[in-house]
Structures are given as structure tokens and as C-alpha cells.
Amino acid sequence: MLYPATLEQKLGFDKLRDWLRDACISPLGQYFVEKIRFSDNFGMVEKLVSQTAEMKKILEIGENFPSQNYIDATPYLKRAAIEGMLLTQAEFSDLKVSMHTIKLCISFFSNQEEGAFPLLAEYAKNVRVDKAITDAIERIIDDRGQIRDSASPELSRIRQKLISEQAGIRKKLDTMLRSAKSNGWVSDDVSLTIRNGRMVIPVAAEHKRKLKGFIHDESATGQTVFIEPTDVFESNNEIRELEYEERREINRILLELTSKLRPFVPDLQKAYQFLGLMDFLRAKAKLAQEMSAISPEFHNRQFVQWSEARHPLLHLSFQKQGKKVIPLNIELKEKERILIVSGPNAGGKSVSLKTVGLIQYMFQCGLLVPMREDSSMGFFQNIFIDIGDEQSLENDLSTYSSHLTNMRHFLTMANKRTLFLIDEFGTGTEPGLGGAIAEAILEDLTKSGAFGVINTHYTNLKVLADKTDGLVNGAMRFDGEHMEPLYQLEIGRPGSSFAFEIASKIGLPKAVVNRAKEKLGTQQVNFEKLLKELDIERRVFSEKNIELGIKERKLSKQLEDYNHLKTKLETNEKKIVNDAKQKAKTLIADANQMIENTIREIKENKAEKEKTKTVRQNLEKFGKTSLQPEVIPDQEKPEDIYEPEEGAIVAGSYVRITGQTAIGEVLNIKGKDAEIRIGDLKSTIKLNRLERVSNKTYKAATGEKKLKTSAKGVDLNERMMNFSFNLDMRGKRGEEALGMVDQFMDNAIMLGYDEIRIVHGKGDGILRTLVRNHLRGYSQVGGFQDEHPDRGGAGVTIVKIK
Template identity: 30%
Template sequence: MNQKTLNKLEFQKIIDLLSEHASSPGGKQACRGLKPMTDIGAVNTAQEQTQAAFTRIVKKGHLSFSGCYVVHDSLMRLEIGSALNAAELLRIGKLLKTAGRAKAYGRHDTVDELADCLDVYFEQLSPLAALSAEIDRCIISEEEISDDASSRLKQIRRSIAGMNDKIHSTLNGLVNGSWRTYLQDAIITMRGDRYCLPVKAEYRNQVNGMIHDQSATGSTLFMEPMAVVKLNNDLKELYGQEQEEIQVILARLSVDAAEYIGEIRTNYQMLTELDTIFARGALALDMNASRPIFNTEGRIHIREGRHPLLDKKKVVPITVTLGDTFDLLIVTGPNTGGKTVSLKTVGLFTLMGQAGLHIPALDRSELAVFEQVYADIGDEQSIEQSLSTFSSHMTNIVSFLQTVDEKSLVLFDELGAGTDPTEGAALAISILSHLHSRGIRTMATTHYSELKVFALSTPGVENACCEFNIETLSPTYHLLIGIPGKSNAFAISEKLGLPDYIIQEAKQHLSEQDESFEDLLTDLEASRRMIEREKDEAAAYRREIERLKSELKDKQAKLDAQRERILKEANEKASAIVREAKDFADETMKNFRKFGKESISAADMERERERIRKQLAKTQNKSELEKKKPQKEHKASDFHLGDSVRVLSMNLTGTVSSLPDAKGNLFVQMGILRSQVHMSDLEIIEEPLTLTAKQMRRTSGGKMKMGKSMHISSEINLLGKTVDEAIAALDKYLDDAYLAHLSPVRIVHGKGTGALRNGIHQYLKRQKHVKSYRLGAFGEGDAGVTIVEFK
């Protein structure tokens, strides 16, 4: 990709924003070296990595790579057997700690977390916990080695402390004793590495000691008393032994680190790549960007794209299509209307997407992979352009017309401007016709009416305009595809107070063809607004029809299922009644034949008659007393603690108080009765999540208990909502979670400006059923989430 285009489209500013999200020196350097790629496989891989990082950041918070120090030089020294100093070993230790944190961050803690393309990076990390712990134990800072680094070092430092005490004791005796009158000040000082006393110069011969220094005036001599010379010598020797032992410790740690040179180098490489990938994910989160879909057919379809370098609160989204039914788009309209912004948005999105970055546009936006992007965009947008400006633009255009091909994207800003309008328009039409004939994807902005006519009359070329509000004399910055823009010079002049007679005279200088063309544009604009209004109304009607259609379909499906179930149950009951009646009739006939052959008493016959009467009555009411069957067979996994169920054999409702055992038996609480039943005798009651007086009842302990299980998530995601929208959703969620005895719960609000977090915290302060709340700790989402506990 040519550097001139990258500069024109301000790609480097995007790279600067990206590098700010990297936290390691190597990651920042890799971000600064990021360039657009031309292989669609590599582009899609980078986009997938960015998407995975974005998802992990949203779920788990940001991952810091600040401890990933550059260790290449240190590893090279280890390879040749050199010993590292404390600072180098400390950087290796911090690198290993960062690898350990990243390794923990990369683990999938729950079964519902899906594997992604970043797992391969996290799996290659080797925290080397033993080596990291040993470095951490031995080295406190770059200038300090721990006493516990070795037993000999501890012994030497203990001796140094004892020797210092002995020297101070001896010197204090001299200060408070025989040397008191000879001293300038009653203090103990050091010169070099020797303890000394400040002696007045006139008493130099009255004291026995070695002179190490004197004051600037010469009135004070810093003398080492002979009584502590040997002690100072012994102390200096101990300091020498201390340094020797420190070198031994550093050498030992260097030998230990040398065994893992390959793992340390791999850790650095993986952490640097992860830092770069997560920087892309963090930038996407900051821009509220999405992953574009790429193709190699030259199709561009940007859905409500926002230029990433403009104020997010003020930028107006644009929708741009190119390369599907037309390969040349000509954008017209007044100055400051947003034409150049639209042009730069298309070019910058292309560069960002091919560099593996998400684009700030709606999901399912589509971009094409181009081998080159050529842009002729002037920095000065003035009507007073000199010939030199025109020449510089032509020089730039000539340079890339020699190399442009069908795999290129070409962007022109004010093509043909800076020279005679007639010649400029003709030249612009010629250049665009040449590119259009070769099928090269091109987007150009212009003021020339000739180019509007060219777009209207040429197949495969489309007009577009940046909408302008005549009433307010201000652009709306909306890009409208398919409609040429008006210059609006007369209308703007009239609004600004130019006399009407001057405007009328100016209109007389227009040719009839030009005036007709402007009238045509006016009619097109009015038609467009009417069509858009009717389109919005039709879309609203269509959505309403789809909703009613869906509701009707659901109701019909429920009715059909209910009808089939009732018919099936009725047939089964009828068959059972007929079968039982037939069996009973056969038994009755057999008994009467038996009565005819044997001498049966009248009392026995009366008892048999009564039994037959009761059986007939029972059979007659069989449909009412028939044991119900569950509407569907349930599995053991369908039952959860607290589920509301109906016990069919008892015709009672209750709550599941234990999970099914291996035989399918479980306990059901029915009021004060707790009974063990088989799951085949149960029917799960499907009810809406609304609480009524019947669904809540008091137990013998007086506590409120749900009449059904409420499966409430332990987390609510409020990202992207305003404070009012978030509070409304949070109020409902906290009530549900509190009633379901779910505590603590997690509120995901992101970091951003902090407005959403502050609004949520102000709301939580006023809730009486909230016991406490806090920001998430490391691994919980940091300041992007709030953890709430109920009373």
C-alpha cells in the first residue's frame, strides 16, 4: 500500500490511537508497524483475532501486558554463558509474572465459554513459576538483593550490622569523651566508605587519626580515629564479601534462567502478539466498532459508518454502496456538506479493515480487499485555487493512472478543480470514463453539473449527494445514493438577503437546459423525501403485520396441539372404559350362569347385585376419575429445585425439593405435605414469570416462598445503554434477583466516560434491599463491572 495514500487518509492517526491501547514496548512497536494486508485469508484471520479479543475484553475486562519487557539482549548474553545483573533478571521475572497472569486470563472458566483463535497463543505461554518465584525471592529491586537470597549473604550482612554497631559505639565514646573539645560538631560522618569525626583544624596534632578530607574553608578536618581504623578495614572487607556473594547469587539465577531461554523467548513473542491483538480489540471497543465482511469482488457496503477521527457525539453516520450494481460513484453538493468526509471514510475503512481493525459501522458492513488504494485528496478546499494546485493534482493522478488496475480503489476529491470549469469538467469525465471502462472501483466528489449528467446517462455510474437544509443553511451530512446534489447557490443567496432582482437576473444568464436540469433536481429531491416518508410508513406497517402474523401463528399452533391432546386423551379414555365394561360384562354373565347351577342364597345374590351396581356407577364416571397422564414425558434433567409441578395421582400442585435419584424418584413439597413420587407422575407447570397472590405463599416459618422456580442470570449487561435505559432494566433485574435469593450479582457497564457507572452507583445507594456494592476486582472485570450483594 503506497505511503502517500496512507498519509492522505490519515491512517497514521488511527495507528497512533491503536498504539495507545498497547501496554508493552514490543506491543506498541508492533502496533506502529501495522500495515494493510492484501491477502483475504490473512485479513480474515486478523479480523477473527480482533473479534476474539473484543469478546474477551467485554466478558473479562482488559488484560495488561505492562510487565512484558524486551529481553532479547539478556537472552543473547545467557546463550553465551554470561551472568545477568539484577535489573535484567528482574525484567525476566516480571515477564514470567505477566505470562502467568495472561495464562490465567486465557483459561475458560465455565463450560459455556467457547474456544477461540487466541487459545493457541495462551497455550504456548510458560509462566515458569519456580524460576519466577526464585527471582522474586532473591531480588527486591534493581539495587537491592534480599537477605534471604543465600545463607552466606545473610551471615555477612549480620556481621556488617554488628561491625557498624561496634564502630558507632566506639565513635560515640570519643564524641562524648576525650575528643569532645576538639570537634567542630558532635556528629559522626562518612568520607568515602570510612567513618570520620569533624575535628577543628587547630587541634589536628592533639588527636590521633587519619585525615580523609577537609571543609572548603579548611577550618574543619574529617579524621578517622586510629581506634576505628581496623574496624573500618574489617567493615570494608565485609562489604567486599557481600558484593562477591551477590555476584554468586546472580550467577546462580542466570544459570537457572539459561535453562529456559526458549520458553522465555516464546513467552515474549506470544505476549507481544497478544498485546497487539488486544490493542485492536480495545480500540474496537472504544470506537464501538464491528467486524466487516470481506470479499474479493470489489463490493463495498458500509452501513451507517462514522469517521473514527471525528467527534463521536457530532459525527453523522453515512451509508455507502459501491461495486455491486455500479462501480463509479459521483458525489455532488455544496461546500462543507461532508463530501470529502464521505470519501475519506470509504478509503480509511478499507485501510483499517485490511489491517485487521474493526470499523465504526453497523454489523454486517461489507468491504473489499484491494491491492492498492489511490487517493487524490487536496488539503485546501478553496475556490481560489491556482494553476500550481491544479498541476500538483494532475501530477498525482498521472502517477497512479500508470499502475492502477481492477484490484485497486481510486478516490478523487474535487476532480478537475482549479482550472477552467468547461475544460476541468471535460477532463474529469474523460478520466472517470477511462476508469469506468476498466471496471475499476472509483469514488469522486465534484461541483460540475456535467458530471451529474454523465452519471445519470451512463450505465454502471451512480450519483450521490450530501443533503443540505435550505431552511437552516446548514448541511445534514447525510449521504444519499442515487440522487445528484444541487449547488443551491440561488437559494442560499436569497436566504442570506441578496435582492430578488439580482437573483432573477442571474437566472436569466442560465441556459434553458441548465435551468431545466436544476428544476429536475428539485423535483427529484421532493420525490425522494416523499418516497422515504412512504417507505418508513410501509416498513412500520410491515413490522406490525409480521408481529400479528407471528402471534396468530403461535396461537394456532397452541390450539392445534391442545386439540390433538384432548382428542388423544378422549380416545384413550373411551377405549379404556369400553374395555373395562366388556370385561365386567363377561364376568357378570359368568356369575349368573354359576348362580343357575348352584344353590346360592338370596343374601349372596343381593351382595353380588350391589357390587355390580357400584361397578357400573364407577365405570359411568370413569372419564372424571380417570388418572391423568402428563402432557409429555420428562427426563431427570428437566427437573430443578424449586420447579412448580402437578402430582397427577393426587391432583395437587407442589414444589420440587430434591432432584431425581437413579430410579427417578424425588420429593415434592405440597403445602405441609412432603411426599416422594416418581417423575412419571409429575407434570412441570409452565407459567409466565409474573408473581401473583396464588404464586406466593407463606410457609410455617412465615417466610415468603416462590410458587415457581425463577431462573435469573447472575449477570446483567448494560453496555451501550443510556443511564435512563440502564436504570429501568436494572430495577427490574434487581427485583427478580432479590426474589430468587440470588446474591451476589454482576452488573456489566463498561468503563467509557464513567457516566453510566456513576448513574448505576447513585441508583444502588437508594435501594434498601442492597447490602453493599463494589467495583470488580482483577479477573472480575475491573472497573467495567459492579458486584452487588443483597441483605
């Protein structure tokens, strides 16, 4: 069930219907466009969407599918079904080319692999265009839509005789024309022409009596008359008789051909219905291509789980202007069925609401929807909306009365299979009373089990959503610092209307704003102030988390370096001890040998005084030279280097975050923000939180220096041998994973790979989303998709590289 009757116009679906109507080639497809209806049959919706997805696939892969001659010949078939009626030559020409298109469509599907396009191929199997009738038309009608000379022996005879007679009369007239030119009756540039179906000679009016014959016409100025000479009267009469015979023979042939066509009319009517469906599906597929729409997973239960959904009409409009739509991420589930959206005016609440309604409606009409591949569609039997002003003088309805009338219908008809959308809930009357009535209505809608999205400014509804099961708050994000809407929906917290801040920005006197705050009361002001502060604090803590991530990454790196160094030192220590032991053994052996030699020489020389003294000196010299310890110079402890540098911060500058030790390089400047790189991590930091440092400081802190053209070359052979097209990052943290992706992508691009795999696991999908968002920043990435379900499915991303 749909409510109200103007739902299509309120959501903007009528504009999509107009787009489809214009995209159809023939009235056959346009007839299907007019028949588009919202379906509350799950199987029917699944079939319609799948048909469109199959046609979109056909257009995308560039198959040779017919794209012209989608001619509506159904009126001809209705006339042909009546006994005694005949179709004209032009109508048979249209039948010929359009039936050829139908046969091309059927042939296309019959030539595809089994299961390539199951729904459309099955439809095509039931369509029949009998070869007997196409051959019969082909024998009569040529490719220019004319009757062939060979259509019948009589027609061939008539046309041959007609050609002979026309050649004879032309010969006679050419002779007369040359004579007239030589006599000066006609100018030299005049040639034979036709008037009233008869060949005539243009003659100057002053010479018209010099040429005997019948005057058929004269020029607009009266200076030229067109004369049929008496010598060719009979020949022209003969030609006229032959033309009448030709016409009668053609009518007989067409009557006979129409009779042959008559038995095939029922099959052909089905065939033209198939042709109209193909035209219609081509239009839907083209619309899907324009919107980058997909066929997401479809489940027979009530929920909304959309990622990066885009308003279809905004997408089409912005695409022409070269702008991009800010996408919508929204989830409605059993415990959070009704979303209460709040935020400032002109912040995007109404657009978000219509996006939800239009996308759900168009999907259940069989159209593909613009969102990300990992989204899922639920199924609703009822869609109710309360958008815009429904006041009516005829029905004596005010704006608020019309809203209450809609609410009465919602409360009566809403159930668990209903999706409702309410814009500016409770407005149109005294705020206190309106808020109370809105709260009571919301409580009943919650009990009904229906799903919905409600836009409101009422604080009591935000409080109710915070403490009631089935309700959840949402906010349209707003930049409180620059007082600009961000058009992003954030689910889980209420939004502030920022009324006082906006009033101050546009120049409303400060005294007026202060008095307004006093009149509102401290409780409400404090509530709005708290919402604003929470939004600012969220952004501050988001920056703090980035800084903590940088510190944690640096600490992990230092711990890793420490452990590596410790292991290396322990290993070196063992090597040194072992070397020392080996040298000691050698020295001891040498010393023992020296002592033994000394003793032997003393004995041999019988303790001769001089010889004994020399031997002792040699022994002492050995002890001094071989056993003397090596002198190790003291190493000075390096001091930390920090040299600030004057000048503005620009791209390429080295900077330090104020109060931190982390030092990085500026990659880009965006207004008051700077994109910096600290190690493998990129982050955006306010310029006023950065201070410029020297190259020496950067090199001392990181050990890095700018690459020069004389840098050592890359060993591609070694990289290619060590590279794997499969990256497994399961269990990694976000910052670490992005660093791995960057290194992996650099190597893949350098080595010329056109497809790689990133294994991130399924889990909650956080790492998967982080990786895919990061990949979108690479211009070399042509696209990515889930792996085949048998090889990991959503736990693996296949990346296509241009």
C-alpha cells in the same frame, strides 16, 4: 497495492498509529505498531481482526488479564546468549517480573473454556517459560529486586559478618559522639553519617583538632568537617574489605545465574514476542473501545455495506468535546459500484470520502471499525486515492498535472478488486475541458469493474451516472430552507451545489447573483433549480406520508371500531329477539291460563251477570298491563364539538393540524417544530401548521383525558399474568409496529424485566431498522443484539433493559 505512497498520511491513519503507539506499555508493543501494514491476504486480515476482537472481549468482560510489567527484556537476552557475559541485578529483576507477566497471560488462556478465545489461546499454547529458570531467578532475586542473603552460603556469611562489624563500629562511634556533644564540639542534633563509604562524625570546624582522626570531607560552608576517628580505622577497613567480598560474590552468583539462563534464551525470545503481541493487542482493543468499534461480517468479495459508519479520527476528537459524529450509510454493489457524490462545498463530501478509505484501510490492517452491528465488510486488494494537492516544484507538476498522473495510474492498474477514491474530480483546469476529460476517465474506470467513490460538482458526471450501469448518484443533504448542510449522504439522486443560494445568504449583491445566472445559461440554472425543488418536494411528501399514515391509522381504527360495534349490535339484537320470544311465550301461556280460568268461573257461576262482568274486567286489565309496549325516548344526535383556544402553543397544549380533523397533544417544542402525539403515533410538524384547541374538543375527539393522581391503579398481578417477554410483530406496518413496541416496552419496564425479545423477521431489514432506531430513544435500554442464529438470528432483536 496502495497508491500513492503517502496514502496513510492522506487518510489520517498515521494519527491512529500514533494513538496505538502511546497506548502500548512497552517498546515490545510499539514494535508491533510500527509493523502494521495493509494486508491483501484475506485469511491474514480475518486472523488479525479476530485476534483484536478476542482481546476486546477480554477487556469488556473484565477478566483478570495482566495490565502491567510488559517489560522489554530482549536486549538482556541477547547479551545473555554470549558466553562469559553476565546480567546485572536490575536486569534480572526486570526478567523476573516480566516473565511472571508472561506466565499470567499463559495461565489466563489455559484456564478459559474451550473455544472462548481460540486464536489467542492457540498462540499461548506455543509459548514456553521453563519453571527451572524462573525458580532459579526466584531463589536469587527477591521481590524488591535485591540479591537474597540465601543466594549462597558465602554471601550469607559475608553479610552476617558485615552486619556485626557495622554494629560494633556504630557502638564505638555513638560513644565518641556523646563525648563530643558533652564537650561542646558538636551540636546536640548531629548524628553519625557516611562519607566515602566510611562512618564519620560531623564536628564543628573550630574543634576539628580536638578529635583525633582522618578528615574525609567538609560542608559547603566549611563550618562542619566529617572526621573518621583513629579508633575505628581498622573496623572501617574491615567493613570496606567485606563490601568488596560481597560485590565479588554477587558477581559470581550473577555470572552463574546468567549461565543457567543461556540455554533458555531461544524459548524466552519467543515468549517476549508473545508478550509484545499481548501489549499490542491491548492497545488495539482499547482503541476499539474508545471508538465503539466492532468486527463486522467479513466476506471475500468486493462490496461496501456499512450502516452508521463513523470517521475514526472525528469520533475520537468529538468524543473529547462531548459532540457526536453524524454517521455515514453507504452501499456499493455490483450494479452500483461507483458512487458519484455531489452537493455544496463544506457539506461533508470529503469527510465521507475519507471515512470510506480510512475504515477499509484500517480494517485490512487488523483494526476493528466504528459502525453498526448489521454492517458487512468486503475485501479489496488495491486502494487508490486522489485526495488533496500533489503539486511539486521538484518534479515540475502543477495541481492538475498531478491529478492526471494519478488518473493514469488508476486507469492502468485498476481492476475488479480495486477500491478508488477521488476528491474534486476533474478540477484544476478549464471546467469544460476538465469535465470532458473526467467523463472519459470515468467511463474507462467503469469498464474496469473497480469500486469507488468520486466527489464532483460537474453536471455531466451526474447525468452520466444516471444513465450508466455500474454508476449511481449520491448527494450530501442540504437544508435548502435554512441554507445549512446536514452532513448526511443520500444515495440514488444527484445533489445541487446551492452556489447561488449560498451566495445570496452570505450577502453577495442580488444583481451580481442574477447576472451570474444569466451567464450560466437557463439549462444549467434549471437543472440546479430542479435538484433543489426535488429535495424540498421530497421533504414535503415525507410529511404528507406521515399525515396519510395518521389518517390511515385512524381509518383502520374507526373501521375496527365499526366492525366491533356492528358485531355487538347484531349480538344484542339476537339477545333482544330471543328475550322477546321468551316473554311472548310466557305472556301467551299466562293469557291462555287467564282465559281458561275466566271460562271456568263463568261456567261455575252459571253466567251470573255481575260476576261475569268482574271476570271480563280482570281479563282486560291483564291485557293492558302485560301487553302494553314500553315507551322508548328519542335520542338526540350529538353534534361535533370544535372550540379553538387562544394563546401560544406550548408543551402540553391540545392542537389540530390545519385543514385536518386529527387532534393531538404537544409533547415538545424544538424551534419552529413541534413534536405531537396523535393516538400512539408521534410526529414532528411545523408550528405554523397547527392550531390550538380546547380540552373539551380534545376529549370529544379522542375520548381521552389527562391522567390525574386519583386515577384508578394498575393491576400488576393481572398484567404480569398476561405479559409475555416475546413480541411477534411480523407483517405489521411501521406505525402499528411502533405502537406495539411502546406498549410492550412500558409493560416490560413496569414489570421489571431485564431482557425481552422482539420478533420482526428478516426480509429487507426495514422493520428491524425502524424498531432499533425507535428503541434508541428509550433511556432504559442498555443495548440490543441479534438472537442466536439457531433461534432466529437477525430476524429477532434481544433488548437488554437497564
